[in-house]
Amino acid sequence: MDYNAQYQAYLNTAETALAQQADRCFNERSRVCEAARYSLFGGGKRVRAVLCLAVCDMLNGNRNAAACYAAGVEMLHCYSLIHDDLPCMDNDDMRRGRPSCHKAFGEATALLAGDTLLTAAFETLSGSPGTAVQNTAAVCALSRAAGANGMVWGQELDLAFEEKPATAEELREVHRNKTGMLINAAAQLGAVAASADDIQRQAIARYAFSVGLVFQIIDDILDVTATAQQLGKPIGSDTANGKTTFVTLHGVERSRGIAQELTDGACGVLRAAFGGRAQFLETLAASLLERNQ
Amino acid sequence: MDYNAQYQAYLNTAETALAQQADRCFNERSRVCEAARYSLFGGGKRVRAVLCLAVCDMLNGNRNAAACYAAGVEMLHCYSLIHDDLPCMDNDDMRRGRPSCHKAFGEATALLAGDTLLTAAFETLSGSPGTAVQNTAAVCALSRAAGANGMVWGQELDLAFEEKPATAEELREVHRNKTGMLINAAAQLGAVAASADDIQRQAIARYAFSVGLVFQIIDDILDVTATAQQLGKPIGSDTANGKTTFVTLHGVERSRGIAQELTDGACGVLRAAFGGRAQFLETLAASLLERNQ
Numbered sequence: 013m014d015y016n017a018q019y020q021a022y023l024n025t026a027e028t029a030l031a032q033q034a035d036r037c038f039n040e041r042s043r044v045c046e047a048a049r050y051s052l053f054g055g056g057k058r059v060r061a062v063l064c065l066a067v068c069d070m071l072n073g074n075r076n077a078a079a080c081y082a083a084g085v086e087m088l089h090c091y092s093l094i095h096d097d098l099p100c101m102d103n104d105d106m107r108r109g110r111p112s113c114h115k116a117f118g119e120a121t122a123l124l125a126g127d128t129l130l131t132a133a134f135e136t137l138s139g140s141p142g143t144a145v146q147n148t149a150a151v152c153a154l155s156r157a158a159g160a161n162g163m164v165w166g167q168e169l170d171l172a173f174e175e176k177p178a179t180a181e182e183l184r185e186v187h188r189n190k191t192g193m194l195i196n197a198a199a200q201l202g203a204v205a206a207s208a209d210d211i212q213r214q215a216i217a218r219y220a221f222s223v224g225l226v227f228q229i230i231d232d233i234l235d236v237t238a239t240a241q242q243l244g245k246p247i248g249s250d251t252a253n254g255k256t257t258f259v260t261l262h263g264v265e266r267s268r269g270i271a272q273e274l275t276d277g278a279c280g281v282l283r284a285a286f287g288g289r290a291q292f293l294e295t296l297a298a299s300l301l302e303r304n305q
Numbered sequence: 306m307d308y309n310a311q312y313q314a315y316l317n318t319a320e321t322a323l324a325q326q327a328d329r330c331f332n333e334r335s336r337v338c339e340a341a342r343y344s345l346f347g348g349g350k351r352v353r354a355v356l357c358l359a360v361c362d363m364l365n366g367n368r369n370a371a372a373c374y375a376a377g378v379e380m381l382h383c384y385s386l387i388h389d390d391l392p393c394m395d396n397d398d399m400r401r402g403r404p405s406c407h408k409a410f411g412e413a414t415a416l417l418a419g420d421t422l423l424t425a426a427f428e429t430l431s432g433s434p435g436t437a438v439q440n441t442a443a444v445c446a447l448s449r450a451a452g453a454n455g456m457v458w459g460q461e462l463d464l465a466f467e468e469k470p471a472t473a474e475e476l477r478e479v480h481r482n483k484t485g486m487l488i489n490a491a492a493q494l495g496a497v498a499a500s501a502d503d504i505q506r507q508a509i510a511r512y513a514f515s516v517g518l519v520f521q522i523i524d525d526i527l528d529v530t531a532t533a534q535q536l537g538k539p540i541g542s543d544t545a546n547g548k549t550t551f552v553t554l555h556g557v558e559r560s561r562g563i564a565q566e567l568t569d570g571a572c573g574v575l576r577a578a579f580g581g582r583a584q585f586l587e588t589l590a591a592s593l594l595e596r597n598q
Contacts (some may be wrong), residue, residue, distance in 0.1 A: 039453040044461045048453070095420060119393035120464060123416075127388060127423065128453045129592035134427045135448035144437035151444050155428035160332040160341070160421045168337045171413060 015295045019062060026061035029079040036139070047117040047125035048132075052090045059227070059300070060085045060198035066215055066296065067199045067216055068290045072160025073206025076236035077142030081150050081201035083193045088158055089194060094122055096167065130158075142205055149204045157197035162250035178256040184225065192224035215285035222278035223297050229271040230303060232257035233264055237302060275301045283288040308588045312355060319354035322372040323379055329432070330425035340410040340418035343426075345383045348401045352520070352593070353378045353491035359589065360492045360509060363582045366499025370435030374443050374494035377429040381451055381489060384422035387415055389460065423451075435498060442497045450490035459483025471549040477518070485517035508578035515571035516590050522564040523596060525550035526557055531597060568594045 013021065034052065038045035061082035068078035097112040098119065105115050114122035137150045156162060166189025199220040203213050210234040211269060236259055258267040275297050282290040306314065314370065325441060327345065331338035354375035361371035390397040390405040398408050407415035430443045461481025466479060492513040496506050529552055551560040568590050575583040 037452060037454075039458055042453055042458055042461055044457060045453050068551075091420075095416060098416065100416060107500075121461075123388060123391065123393060124457050124461060128457045130420065130423055131448050131452040131457065134444055135452055137443035138441050138448060144441045148431050148437045148440045151427055151431035151441075155424050155431060159330060159424040159428055160335055160338050161330075164337060164417050164421045164424065165332055165335055168335055168414075168417060208352075 015292065015299075018292055019296075020111075022062040022065045023058055025065055025079050026058045026082050026086065029083040030061075033080065033083045033087070033136045037135050039126070043117070044121055044124040044128055047113055047121045047135050048090075048117060048128050051094050051107075051113045051125065052087065052129065054110060056086075058082075059296075060089055060119075060195060062296070063195065063198045063220070063223075063293075064202040064205075066292050067202025068201075068205040070293065071203060071206035071208050071212065071284055073202065073208075074142055075148075075205075077140045077146060078205035080136055080140030080142070081154075081205060082198070084133040084140075084150070084154065085194070085198045085201060087136060088133040088154060089127045091126040091133070092158075092163060092167070092194070094126040094129070098122060101167075101171070115239060137201075146204050146207065150275065153200050153204065154197050157193040157200075162189055162193035162197075166193065168280050173256060177254075180261050183256055183258065183261065187225055187228040188221060191228050192221045195224035195227070196220035212285065215281050218281045219278045219293065219297070222274040223300060226271045226274050226278075226297070227300055229258045229267050230300065232259045233267055233271075234304065235259070237264065271301055308585065308592075311585055314357045315355040316351055318358055318368075318372050319351045319379065323354075326373065326376045326380070326425065326429045327439040330428050331421070336410070337414055337417040337421055337468075340406055340414045341383075341421050343409060344387050344400070344406045344418065345380065345422065347403060347567070349379075349565075351375075351379060352482055352589075353382055353488060355589070356488065356491045356513070356516075356586075357359060357495040357498075359585050360495025361498040362495075363579055364496060364499030364501050364505065365588065366495065366501075367435055367439075368498075370433045370439060371495050371498035373429055373433030373435070374447075374498060375491070377426040377433075377443070377447065378487070378491045378494060380422045381426040381447060384419040384426070385451075385456060385460070387419040387422070391578050394460075401588045405513065439497050439500065443494050446493050446497065447490050450486040450493075455482055455486035456491075459486065466549060470547075473554050476549055476551065476554065480518055480521040481514060481531060484521050485514045488517035489513035489522070505578065508574050511574045512571045512590070515567040515574075516593060518592055519564045519567050519571075519590070522551045522560050522567075523593065526560055526564075527597070528552070530557065554558070 030052065034049060038048065064082040064085055065078050066188045068075060093107060096102050097107055098114055104112050106112060113125055133154065134151055138147055140147050140150065142150065158164065166186055170188045170190055172201060173182065176284050178186065199216050200213060203216050235257065262270065278297050279294040282293055327342060352480065357375040357378055358371050361368060386400060387406045389395050390400055391407055397405050399405060400472065406418055426447065427444055431440055432442050432449060433443065451457065459479055462479045463483055466475065469515065471479065489510055492509050493506060496509050528550065555563065571590050572587040577584055
């Protein structure tokens with residue numbers, strides 16, 4: 013199967029698992045769940061789900077367990093977007109070309125929709141067809157990555173640096189926590205579904221954190237080079253907010269160079285550890301480098 | 306040991322476990338975690354933690370596992386209070402005699418403090434010294450109780466009934482979800498730590514949902530009979546909001562009668578199932594009926 017067909021196959025697996033888990037965790041009578049569905053099924057590349065599934069496949073793991081883990085990671089990611097968009101946070105009116113959750117459903121409902129999705133993520137992981145040891149490890153990894161030493165910490169740092177410029181090192185710490193931790197967790201959940209060993213997990217972490225940082229660097233570049241239509245949200249917002257980004261620190265060309273180096277490094281680590289089985293994840297890393305939306 | 310000494314012993318166990326888990330899950334540099342600590346260690350009776358520990362003891366379960374589960378339930382309860390107090394929700398400025406979290410730390414920090422506590426609850430459960438089967442069951446039970454078919458659903462119903470009066474049946478559905486589900490989950494996690502069977506878990510559920518409802522009925526009564534100093538928050542707020550409560554539906558005397566009947570029923574079920582080992586939980590139910598703050 014070629015890369016695009018394989019990506020589409022993973023995407024279909026993720027969408028099916030998400031639909032099943034939404035049916036299981038949500039409540040038909042609830043407007044909060046309607047809001048959660050609006051955001052959860054509002055498009056998106058499902059990069060985290062695909063990472064989880066591809067790592068599991070690379071290691072010959074339990075695909076059904078990984079499908080549940082992939083759905084849980086996407087739920088958790090979706091909660092973070094809904095809460096980030098709230099007026100007291102980034103106050104974003106648009107997300108993926110549509111009104112953000114609180115614009116469409118009101119603030120209280122959006123807050124609860126985020127809370128529901130975060131909770132449902134752990135309900136989904138704990139109900140996965142993996143073994144109890146795997147499911148516990150999955151909850152452990154995802155909660156660790158999403159909490160006060162991971163994504164929430166990145167969000168907090170990000171808010172702090174809206175008020176003062178960040179150094180290159182601080183910017184990397186923001187991204188490592190705000191995006192990297194969850195992307196790594198997605199990949200690690202694929203590894204959990206395959207009961208991977210420490211050495212395998214370390215190689216996957218090096219790959220995932222690099223890919224996560226590339227993802228952010230490209231975001232920063234697209235904020236100044238893409239059109240609003242491509243992104244489905246206003247462009248130039250970082251510049252307008254006086255925010256430190258890879259582009260303000262290094263310029264567009266050098267930023268692209270850094271992203272290229274990170275991608276090369278990530279792919280090298282993976283190839284050394286897993287040989288030809290790393291092919292899909294290598295191509296995935298390259299495609300994230302070249303994306304224009 | 307008499308009831309009060311036993312309660313204090315459970316409370317000490319819960320506080321110790323909470324302090325350990327906060328150290329493990331939180332981040333010293335984070336103001337979000339400072340806010341989470343402010344709310345988590347701001348007093349409170351820790352009824353849920355005590356329930357969890359007492360049920361585990363009644364069934365001769367693993368106390369160390371139950372201590373972790375108790376801490377997780379309290380973290381989850383604390384998140385719900387922080388988010389409930391936010392301006393877009395109940396907009397409460399005071400909680401337990403002090404400024405509520407967003408009043409003390411600002412809205413963005415309070416939102417993230419709630420998110421962190423919810424996440425840390427699952428980190429705590431998954432890192433408990435219980436078996437993997439127990440820890441997975443614990444995550445499953447708590448997430449189910451806290452989500453779109455439990456606490457969040459109760460919160461949503463509660464907000465809806467601020468706009469129109471509720472019937473007696475609807476009011477019970479609000480309470481069953483908003484408070485009862487989490488109180489039952491606390492008790493069930495004690496049962497998980499003891500690998501209880503279905504019949505035991507059903508008896509515990511009947512007890513827990515009754516106790517949870519009594520808790521709410523007494524809250525409604527205290528809102529019209531207690532002083533603000535006793536409660537640490539303004540009194541008469543339900544009446545001022547035109548909210549339906551047990552008191553508006555049934556009056557104070559009949560509400561007390563319903564609470565007494567529920568307590569008697571709860572204790573009867575427990576005694577039938579567990580005999581003399583149910584003594585502490587029976588006294589706990591009676592004390593919740595008689596509380597004045």
